[in-house]
Amino acid sequence: MAPKVLVSDKLSETAVQIFRDRGIEVDFEPGLGKDKDKLLEVIGQYDGLAIRSATKVSDKVLEAGVNLKVVGRAGIGVDNVDIPTASKNGVIVMNTPFGNSITTAEHAIAMMFAVARQIPEASASTHAGKWEKSKFMGVELTGKTLGVIGAGNIGSIVIDRANGLRMKVLAYDPFLSEERAAQLGVRKVELDEMLQKADFVTLHVPLTEKTKNILSKENIAKMKRGARVINCARGGLVDEAALAEAIQEGRIGGAGFDVFIDEPATDNPLFNLPNVVCTPHLGAATTEAQENVAIQVAEQMADYLMTGAVTNALNMPSVTAEEAKVMGPWVTLAGNLGDFVGQMTDEPIKAINILYNGHVAEMNTAALNASVIAGVMTATNPDVNMVSAPVMAKDRGVDITTTTQGKTGVFDAYIKLTVKTAERERSIAGTVFSDGKPRFIQIKGINIDAEVGEHMLYTTNKDQPGMIGTLGRTLGEGGVNIANFTLGRSDRGKDAIALLYLDDTPPENVLKELRDTGLFEQIRPLQFTVA
Missing domain, CATH: 3.30.70.260 (ACT domain)
Known part of the structure; x- marks a missing residue:
């Protein structure tokens, strides 16, 4: 039977056709996502759910989706999806982090220009019949120092565009290597140095406990006098009240904000301040970006439902279609090893170690780990899968470690699983022969x-x-x-x-x-x- 997908938000007809072309039955109901009761009533029929931001995939929806295997969000933000519940229920949650990257980066650059030249205020003044040339004296971007917080996908595009504008670019990103910084043409610095030297600071990081309020009142006070702040990433990265105060006092020269702590933003400390440009979360709002993310989510969901390939999942290791073909027998073996130990073990498991030897160590071990853990947990919960198993293991306090090593022994590659309980240690090893069939090759060291x-x-x-x-x-x-x-x-x-x-x-x-x-x-x- 062909998989069945519900599209409950507005996606392009091109994206919907992708499902059909791949042999997937699809119901295109773009207004259904706003009807919570109707969604709960019908979701049990579907293997996949494609959404934008209007559909709220709550714990109730996920519990009702008894056949649901994947939720695909056309866009980056997944605030409208209960990911912990999805993981516990074995439902993969995908997003499309790259489909709107150029659009968001361009919006940040546009905001920089707008703030540098006071374009919105100058436009409003001119429309009002005034001619205030001297009032709207701006600054050039050329030669100015741009501080980029977050040099990932979007940040790197902003860096590329800023280099083209002949700006001097500093990057703060703990995960940015010196080699990657050199490739991007930026100088990697600590946050304090960036704040002290940057004429413009633009943020391109997700909102996490570590990045929340990264431009705090204290950090805003460290910024170069007259600097301007651009935030097209996430609300909550900047202390908006502290920034508004600094702008009013003339310490900060302006700001461009597309995102806010509370959205929709109808009232905000930054509103109606001089040289502050605000837009209603337009970072991804271009025709091209909306089409791109719709097509991307359809392709990702179709790939998973038809081939097992996992791309841009937030609660499951990614596996390409090519990897899925090559790794298939090894994923089966990994599950068999876990299943053996799970069936043999009656007491609570304290720790799991998975050893990858030979060429299997070069494969996607994260996906193999998930298969092993799913096998172990199946003994106590037959409905567990590669998505929910790691969550279950974590909830039970199981310590999971992975070891990789080059080829040793007579086999080109093998996987060895060792499980520890309070009473004993149990191990089993296996390999895949040339016929593609898994084999057990060692039990208890025998x-x-x-x-x-x-x-x-x-x-x-x-x-x-x-x-x-x-x-x-x-x-x-x-x-x-x-x-x-x-x-x-x-x-x-x-x-x-x-x-x-x-x-x-x-x-x-x-x-x-x-x-x-x-x-x-x-x-x-x-x-x-x-x-």
Whole structure:
């Protein structure tokens, strides 16, 4: 059955057609997102939900969306999506962080020009029949120092445009490397130095606990006298009241704001101040940007629903379509390893370590981690998936670590999973052979070669004659056929294991008969999802 997507906000017809062209059934209901009751009533029918800002994807919507797999936001901001609930419910949340980057960067540059030349006030004065040339004396951008807070996608475009205007550019960004700074043509500095030297300061960072109020009253006081502030990023990055006070006192020469702490902004300390340009969150408001983000979200959602590729997800590692093809068997193996340990472990898990050896260490280990964790957690919650599993593990206080290393041993690559509880440590390793089928290659440090099947039986015992016969005879008499039989031991007469691939799950009476022999330390039937 083809996946089904609901478009509940205004998206372009081109974007809607992308879903249809990819074989996805789509209902285009651009006004539905504003009707909360109707959305709750119908959302259970859909695998995907494409939105802009009008649709509020609340916890109730996500709970009602029993078939929902992905929510796609055409744009950057996802304030209207309950991401924690989406993650717990295994729903991927995607946005389109690059579709409106040029538009937002251009708006910041336009604001800089507007503030530098007092264009809005001069225009209003001229429309009023005045001719106040001397009143609106401006400044050139050429030769001025621009301080850019945040040199990411949008910030880097602003830097490129500012270099073209022959401005001197300083960048403050803790994640900016010296190599990247050189590539961008900027000098990387600390925030204090930027504030002291910049004639213009423009912000291009998300609103987080670390960036909230980054231009505080204290930091505004450090700024060069007459400097101008541009904010086309997020409300809350600047102490608006402190900035308004500094403008009124003449310490700051002006400001250009497209975003505000409270929106819609109908009242603000910055309103009606001299040389302050305010716009109603127009950063992404161009025809090109709206079309771009709509097309991008449709392509991303279609890719995920049809191929498993994950792009620009906020609660799931990204996986390209090419990666999905190459990694498919390894993702399956990772899930099988986790599933084995999850089924074998009855007590609370304290820590998980995942070792990637050989060429698998060069793959998207974040996605593989998610598959491992999902496998582990499936034993206690069969509805868990790669999105919700890491959240569940974190909620339970499980410490998750990852180790990567070059090729060692006889296999070109393998994954080893080690799980610790308060009572014991359990490990299993596996690889993918050239046929694309996952194999278990080591359990409890004992080497084996076991194909993974849907129905399996795991046993442990002390190495002694007759064990194979007991297993074969008891299962045979119980009508259980053995498809594959793998043995391993630590040393002669010591710990031994058997892993049997069966055609069916062994009945409880057969398992009881094996346990009653007293020969086995463990008898554990296992179930696996096999591609």
